[in-house]
Amino acid sequence: MARPTLIHELRPFQLNFTMRIRVSRIWRPQRFQSEIYDGLHNILTDERGDMVHAKIDESDYPHVLNKMEQGRIYDISHFNTSKIQGRYKVVNHEVQLRFNELTKFEPVEHGAPPIPEYSFHLLEFNQLGLNPKPQTLLIDVYGCIKSVIPEHQVLIKDTNKMEPKCEVVMENLRREDLRITLWGDVARKFDLETIRASPSPVLAVVTSLRITQFQEQITTTATNHSCVFINPEIQQAQEYRAEFSRPGDKVKILPPPPNRQTPEQVKEKTTISVSELHTLDPDSYTNQSVCCIASIRRFSLHSGWWYKACGTGTCYRQLTEDKDTNDLKCSHHGIQIPVPWYKVHMIIYDRNNQATVLIMGKEAEQLFGISCADLLKKELYGTELIVLEEMQKTADQTYLFELKFNMNNELFVRNIFPTHQASASLTQQEPTTTTPDRFLYQKKRNIEGSSRTVSLSESEKKLKSEEQIKHRTTVLPSSTMVLRSKELYEKKKAE
Numbered sequence: 001m002a003r004p005t006l007i008h009e010l011r012p013f014q015l016n017f018t019m020r021i022r023v024s025r026i027w028r029p030q031r032f033q034s035e036i037y038d039g040l041h042n043i044l045t046d047e048r049g050d051m052v053h054a055k056i057d058e059s060d061y062p063h064v065l066n067k068m069e070q071g072r073i074y075d076i077s078h079f080n081t082s083k084i085q086g087r088y089k090v091v092n093h094e095v096q097l098r099f100n101e102l103t104k105f106e107p108v109e110h111g112a113p114p115i116p117e118y119s120f121h122l123l124e125f126n127q128l129g130l131n132p133k134p135q136t137l138l139i140d141v142y143g144c145i146k147s148v149i150p151e152h153q154v155l156i157k158d159t160n161k162m163e164p165k166c167e168v169v170m171e172n173l174r175r176e177d178l179r180i181t182l183w184g185d186v187a188r189k190f191d192l193e194t195i196r197a198s199p200s201p202v203l204a205v206v207t208s209l210r211i212t213q214f215q216e217q218i219t220t221t222a223t224n225h226s227c228v229f230i231n232p233e234i235q236q237a238q239e240y241r242a243e244f245s246r247p248g249d250k251v252k253i254l255p256p257p258p259n260r261q262t263p264e265q266v267k268e269k270t271t272i273s274v275s276e277l278h279t280l281d282p283d284s285y286t287n288q289s290v291c292c293i294a295s296i297r298r299f300s301l302h303s304g305w306w307y308k309a310c311g312t313g314t315c316y317r318q319l320t321e322d323k324d325t326n327d328l329k330c331s332h333h334g335i336q337i338p339v340p341w342y343k344v345h346m347i348i349y350d351r352n353n354q355a356t357v358l359i360m361g362k363e364a365e366q367l368f369g370i371s372c373a374d375l376l377k378k379e380l381y382g383t384e385l386i387v388l389e390e391m392q393k394t395a396d397q398t399y400l401f402e403l404k405f406n407m408n409n410e411l412f413v414r415n416i417f418p419t420h421q422a423s424a425s426l427t428q429q430e431p432t433t434t435t436p437d438r439f440l441y442q443k444k445r446n447i448e449g450s451s452r453t454v455s456l457s458e459s460e461k462k463l464k465s466e467e468q469i470k471h472r473t474t475v476l477p478s479s480t481m482v483l484r485s486k487e488l489y490e491k492k493k494a495e
Helices: 184-189 192-197 237-243 263-268 362-366 372-380 384-392 436-454 456-468 478-494
Strands: 017-028 040-045 051-057 073-077 079-082 095-099 104-107 139-156 161-171 177-183 203-214 216-221 228-230 290-300 306-309 328-330 339-349 352-358 397-403 411-416
Touching: 095 372, 104 139, 139 177, 139 192, 139 237, 161 184, 161 203, 177 184, 203 237, 290 384, 306 328, 306 372, 339 362, 339 372, 352 362, 362 411
Parallel strands: 051 095, 177 216, 352 411
Antiparallel strands: 017 040, 017 073, 040 051, 073 104, 079 095, 139 161, 139 203, 161 177, 203 216, 203 228, 290 339, 290 397, 306 339, 339 352, 397 411
C-alpha cells in the first residue's frame, strides 16, 4: 500500500488516492427555519493533527450512513476533493472531501499512528472580535458551563414563525463569561439531561460558532454546523477542573422566558378599545393579556427612557449601586456589567380615547428599529431631542398591541405587530391640540435647538460628553469587558 496522503498535501479537484484518518466529528446539519437536511458532514484528523471537512450529499446519505463511526480510524479511498463552498469554513483548509456511495472505509484496528481523538479550532474569549476583517472561519470555544436556559420557542419576526432557541453561558480560566445562543436543530439536540446528571464542573466544547455583537458585547451564535461536546478529554481539562471545583460552579438551569404568541394567535383574541383599557381591574388580569388596535400619539420621557439592566440570561432586572463599592448589582445575579434597556412611557389612542402604556426591551427595539445602546450613543453627542425624534418616527402609525399588567399595575407591551388598518381612520374628527402657529413655533424652536447643538465647538462637545458620561454608564466594549471581568474575579478571589 502506498503512503497515505496527508491532509496538508490535499489540493482541490483530486482523485485516486488513499488517506488514513480519524473521524473526529460527525453531524447532520439542518437548514435554519427549514425541515431540509444537508447530508452528512465529518471532520477528519490525520497523524499531524491537521483537520479537513468532508461531506456526503443528501442523496448518498442513506447509503453511507453506517459506514463510519465517530472516533474510529479508517483508510479511505474512492473519493474526490473540491473547493470549500459557502460563506464560512468549518476548518482552516481550502479543500473539502466529497464522499459517495462508492467510497471505501476500511477500519484500522492495529498499527495505526497516534491520531488525536478530538480536534478543535479553539479560541480564547478575549480573542473574539479582535479581527477587523469579516469572519470566514467558524470558531470553537471551551469552558465551564455556568448556566443554561433550556430549549424554548421564540418568534422569528422576519418570518413570523416559531424557532427553538437555547442559551448557554460559559466561563474560561479568567472567569470571563461568554454567552452562546443555539438555534434550531442544534438547540433541540442540546443534551440537558447529561448536564443535569454530570458532577461539577461541567466542561464543554461548542464548535462552529459565528461571532456576533449584541448591545456592544461579544457573543457567539451557533450555526447549523455546530456541535456540543460535554466533558471531552482534551489537554485543557485538568486545569479547568482544578479551577472550577467550588460549590458555586454548579450549572444553573434558568427558567425559559414565557412563551410568546405568534401574530395569528394574538389576532385570534378579541380586541378591545382604548376606552375599555381604562375599565380593566389589574387584579382580574394578573395572568392574562388583552389586545388592542391603536395608534401611537407620542412618548413621554418624564421618568427617563432607559435603565441599567442585568444581562444574565433573560433577567433584565434593574441594577442597584452598592453604596460601599459602587458596584452595580442584580438582586439575583450579583455584580454585573450593565446593559442599557429601554423603558419608555407611550401614549396610544383610537377614535375615542387615549391611554399610557409602557414599552420596554426588545419590543421597543423592534418598534424604534434601533438598539437602546445605539440610541444612547446618539444622545451622548446630541440632546434628548434626538431621542424624541427617533421615537416620534412611529407616531400616528397603527399597531396591534398585546398588553399585560405588571407588578405596579401598569399596562406594558408584551407583543407588538404592525396592522394594515389605516391610521387615517383613527384620526378622523380628532381635534388637534396644537394650533398651526404654535406648531410652526415649535418646529422653528426645534430647528434652532438643533442648530445650536451642531454649532458647538469641539471643546464644548468634549466637555458635554464628559459631563454626560459621569451621569450614566454605557455598555463597555469587549476589551473593557475583559478587564472588568478580570477585576471582579480578582476581587472575588481575594474575598
